[in-house]
Amino acid sequence: MNARIYLDHNATTPLLPDARAAMDPWLRPEAGNASSIHREGQRARAALERARAQLAELIQVEPDTLVLTSGATESINFALQGRAYHARAGGAGDHLVATAIEHPAVLETCRLLERDGFRLTIVEVGADGVVDPEAIEAALTPETILVAVMAVNNELGTIQPVAQIGRLCRARGIPLHCDAAQAAGRLEVDPERWQVDLLSFSAHKFGGPIGLGGLYIRPGTEMRPLVFGGRHQRGRRAGTENVAAAVGAGAAAAWVAERRAELQRRIGGLRERLERGLLQAIAGAWINGAGAPRVANTINLGCPDLEGESFVIALDLDGLAASFGSACSSGAVKPSHVLRAIGLEPERAQASVRFSLGWSTTEAEIDRAAELIPRVAQRLRAALAGRIAT
Ligand SMILES: Cc1ncc(COP(=O)(O)O)c(C=O)c1O
Numbered sequence: 100m101n102a103r104i105y106l107d108h109n110a111t112t113p114l115l116p117d118a119r120a121a122m123d124p125w126l127r128p129e130a131g132n133a134s135s136i137h138r139e140g141q142r143a144r145a146a147l148e149r150a151r152a153q154l155a156e157l158i159q160v161e162p163d164t165l166v167l168t169s170g171a172t173e174s175i176n177f178a179l180q181g182r183a184y185h186a187r188a189g190g191a192g193d194h195l196v197a198t199a200i201e202h203p204a205v206l207e208t209c210r211l212l213e214r215d216g217f218r219l220t221i222v223e224v225g226a227d228g229v230v231d232p233e234a235i236e237a238a239l240t241p242e243t244i245l246v247a248v249m250a251v252n253n254e255l256g257t258i259q260p261v262a263q264i265g266r267l268c269r270a271r272g273i274p275l276h277c278d279a280a281q282a283a284g285r286l287e288v289d290p291e292r293w294q295v296d297l298l299s300f301s302a303h304k305f306g307g308p309i310g311l312g313g314l315y316i317r318p319g320t321e322m323r324p325l326v327f328g329g330r331h332q333r334g335r336r337a338g339t340e341n342v343a344a345a346v347g348a349g350a351a352a353a354w355v356a357e358r359r360a361e362l363q364r365r366i367g368g369l370r371e372r373l374e375r376g377l378l379q380a381i382a383g384a385w386i387n388g389a390g391a392p393r394v395a396n397t398i399n400l401g402c403p404d405l406e407g408e409s410f411v412i413a414l415d416l417d418g419l420a421a422s423f424g425s426a427c428s429s430g431a432v433k434p435s436h437v438l439r440a441i442g443l444e445p446e447r448a449q450a451s452v453r454f455s456l457g458w459s460t461t462e463a464e465i466d467r468a469a470e471l472i473p474r475v476a477q478r479l480r481a482a483l484a485g486r487i488a489t
Contacts, residue, residue, distance in 0.1 A: 104419045104464045104471070108304075108396060108457030109253050109281060114347070115306035115458065121350035122308065125343035133340050134331065143342045150342075150349030154313055157352035158279070158288040158300060166314045166335045167345055171280040173325070174299035174314035175204040177336070178276045181322035182245050182297065183212050188323075192242035194218045198230045198249065198259070199440040205247050205278055206436070218242070226442045228257035228388035232264050239271060246275045250282035254424075254437040254453055255388030256397025258286065265294030274320055280304050280312075284355040285363060285394045296320045302348030305355050306458055311344035355458075366456050367395030369465045373454065374398050376469035381476050387438060387451055396456040401443075402476050404483060407452045413475050414452075419468060422453045 105113070124130070125146065131139025133147045148162070155162040168174045179195070187193050197209050199221050206221075213219040220238040224230045235246060248264050251257070261277050268275040274296035279288050284305025290298050297320060301312040316322060316335070329337035355362065377400055378384050387399040402410065407423040414421050424435040438448035454468070 101418060101467065104468050105459070106454040106456060106464075106468060107420045107422050108460070109256075109453065109455035110422055111303045111309060112306050112457040113459050114303075114308055115351050115354055117354045118307050118347040118351040122343045122347035125346050130342060133342055134329075146346050147340050147342050150345040153349035153352045153356075154302075154345075157305075157356045158283055158290065158298065158313075158315060160290055160298075160315045163333075164315055164318060166316060166332050167340060168312045168314055168336060169310055169341075170303070170312040171202075171278065171299045171301035172204040172312075174301075174312050175202070175276070175278060176208050177314055177322070177325040178297040178299060179205065179208045179212065179245065179247065181325055182274060182276070182320070183217055185321050185323040186244035187217070189321075192240075192244045194220070194240050194242040195245050195247070196220045196222060196235065196238045196243055197247040198222050198224055198235075200224050200228065200230070200252050200255075200437045201247055201249055202253060202278055202280065203436075205249070205276075209247070224440055227391040228252055228255040228437070228441050229391045230259055230264075232260050232267060235264050236267050239267070239273060243271075243273050246273055247278065248275065249278040249280075250288065251279070251286065251394050252388070252437060253281045254397075254435055255391075255399050255441070256281070256393040256455075257388045257391040258282075258394060261295065262293045269294040274317075281394065284352070284359065285396065287359075290315055290317065302344070302351055305351055307348035307351035308344045311341060311348040362458060363395045366458075366460065369460055369462065370395055370398060370456055373456075373465050373469055374400075377472055380469070380473035387441065387443065398454040399438075399451055400454065401447055401451045403450060404480055405450050405476060406479075406483075407449055410452050410476065410479060413479055414472065417471060417475055419471055419475075422455075423451075 131143045133143040152162045155165045209219050222234045222238050246268050250261050265275050276297040277295040278299050280301045283300040296317040298315040303309040326337045331337050383403040385401045411421050411423040434445050434448040
């Protein structure tokens, strides 16, 4: 029997062997609490700070600007709530701006803030899945206290013009948050060049463990903490640090930083091959976000007359993992807000599935996927036609 084919790296990428090996000693009984003053504690502290430095290097910031969190969702909540409440308390304003294709971690936090009296402008994107910096500029007011723009969209893989938006925001003294969960390890992440004040990422998107993320806070950006209860991480995030996860994340960051360009070239070649094969083999198929610059690993494929959820289930039964709708909410069956935001009619949005590649994807898997996906699509279409005919 053939092994399964995992094409859902945007949901989570498998743990890198280097990360797992680095974590092992920190999962043993001798591992201490990084806040303790004894030898076990000091060893844990040193390992934690080394990991922070490796993560900081991946996103090109100074280690002391990086707060370790439980993942991008927490980082985003901290960035948005921490900045918004601090700014409003200081009388700086109460207006937030976010794009329509942000991850639910951003959109739902913005909605929460809106219910708490903040004003919110959601900026629409083009049909190509990219936000226009001029549309962001038009949304800014003297009351704007934060703009949120993701670096790479998780469903389409489209790259957003963060540096252009950063320039606009910095010129007006408005902090910019960038959700770089799908960018770290795939693109060169550069908060200084992008003129970003807050940047969130998550280790499990680049081969580190699930449950470890980070928030870069540009020096001078004042924030209210999100989690209270201790002086950990210089009072910015209370709670005993997860040393094992941080060490694994640090090892994964070092691994990808060393081979990012080569890895992305290889993955990009495989993606092109699969995408071409699928477009040729499935009549009427299209790629969502095809017109825009995209990261190397993502295919968002539309298949006429198919229902994305049934397609993903059928592929799963045949041994291939893909996703339908937003990966993080794939338990809930709703047309994707991202696909609706790029103007797809509900039927076309429902007929779209995402394949995302990563470090463990092989040429042999892609060849099998290029044969399997059209075969399953064909079978489902035939079944659907039969159902309609009877
Ligand atoms: C763009 C984006 N932001 C945020 C998140 C949330 O990340 P985490 O799983 O670390 O909470 C994800 C996860 O899918 C994502 O793709």
